[in-house]
Amino acid sequence: MHSLDILMAEDILMAEFDIIARYFSNLLPNKNNIALGVGDDAALYNLSEETQLAITIDTLVAGVHFPETTLPEDIAYKALAVNLSDLAAMGATPVWMTLALTCPQIEEVWLSKFSYGLSKLAEIAQINLIGGDTTQGPLTVTIQAAGLVPFGQALHRQGAKSGDGIYVTGTLGDAGLGLASILGQINLPKSFRYYTEARLNRPIPRWLEGQNLRGIATSAIDISDGLIADLGHILTMSSVGAQIDLEQLPLSEAISTTLSPIEAWELALTAGDDYELCFTVPPNREKLLVDILSTSNYSKIGIIESTPGIRCITPEGMTFTPKGQGYQHFS
């Protein structure tokens, strides 16, 4: 339940969880069947003795979470993707969603394209739209998604232990490079431009990997705000620290061939919107991991340590500190 303020980082003042915890603490759960409230990627509600419902809600605002020029089909796709990514981080199987769409006016073509983008991802994820509200106003898309998870098997931010390996799916920093390209901050060859813009606008959330990691990963989060920021949530919630081996950061060809190593690390560590999973696995389950994620692209990038903080180590054994530490964002 978070997404990256890509265009207005200067107004970022306070972490979202702090806002909810600080101002809405008197509203937080006290009922038995609410197993988990605010503070993870999704809330958990006990459906039965066998099953829990994971619930998440995310909003994308035009000009804040995506450039005004973004295509309607990409806006819709991404609004669903960020929610599916939250469900993935909980190890939940997507089941239904509700949509609250606020837009300036009804335009047939725009709505058709928006619906097309939504259905494209919804069909892959096998998630159904069960309710909606359409209102007039500045373009804002809120999707609330729910998924199923076997009782007690949801993945959490809390649970990483010293000695666990730190893993990520896919490659890191592509969405950030795509945004830089769209904003005209970097000139990319055509194929890299297409690839990175697709990674920004049409990420494929890792709900299958999330489900497969149940019972294997000791902690998990989706990378929406950059690796440092999101791994930081795991570390804080688990009261541990981490060492990251920069050479092991998974980089796409688009990044490794257009950026210097330092630029690439900076982007991979701090750029948001990748919607990959970051998770931890103890050494004695590494064999299980290889079996279960055999068809997925993932990398071991470091190790959990007892000393708090994140230490990024270069191939020369030096410590590298990225300029950005990931957003403390208002989004």
Place this chain on the structure above:
Amino acid sequence: MHSLDILMAEDILMAEFDIIARYFSNLLPNKNNIALGVGDDAALYNLSEETQLAITIDTLVAGVHFPETTLPEDIAYKALAVNLSDLAAMGATPVWMTLALTCPQIEEVWLSKFSYGLSKLAEIAQINLIGGDTTQGPLTVTIQAAGLVPFGQALHRQGAKSGDGIYVTGTLGDAGLGLASILGQINLPKSFRYYTEARLNRPIPRWLEGQNLRGIATSAIDISDGLIADLGHILTMSSVGAQIDLEQLPLSEAISTTLSPIEAWELALTAGDDYELCFTVPPNREKLLVDILSTSNYSKIGIIESTPGIRCITPEGMTFTPKGQGYQHFS
């Protein structure tokens, strides 16, 4: 899942259900455990053989659904109220909600007041906040609420039969009068001004009445867009018509003493935002109704007929046609 566009009615082009049905039809449910999708006050998801979850989502946009001058505590209160009203119309018991709050900046005082308004109603309704997303942008509040209902006992818009009595809770038109007062279109005595503005900003949804009506009402809807418009949904879904006895429309002292009968009927029939329930009960259950709603304020205002359409009858036996027929609103 609807609420009234109070300030920008001229832009209203298409009914919300039409938008969802037309543009998102390929996304509508096909899974067995989704018992009811788009088209009623809430969706229904089968939790178990005993229980269903009613799910609704509603957005309020500043300058569209409430004047920009509305107090933060009232905005929050109302954002929850419109959702509780949807749950009430389904006969569901509120259980949890998620909040997506988009606002221009973080202001401590504003957020504290917003939280206070939300908690005031949440405590009464015994509903817990289990998740949220805060984003930066134009002020927009989306709440998604869920409630429990015994399997198969939810109230629906469909089900009214010829001969059923038509009932409403509370009084009608007060919120509309309150809005007219706030907009300076009418000058009310102080006590009426306070009363009607409270009815506009802090309605008390009828979730207890909704729960009590399970097994008694043949159909139900909440009155968010005006009686004619919302009763119209019951009639369309049930393939019936209605006769309304204007003399029986429940009017508050604020309305009956400041407006002419015709003005009062107009408001009671077409003004939105009352968040009362409209429901139908067959003659042989009227006694049950008296018992079950003994502590609630409700009125019989007409009768369901087989001829389509709504006929409003004056005390003199004439037909009255309100100028507004309720909004076909984009909201």
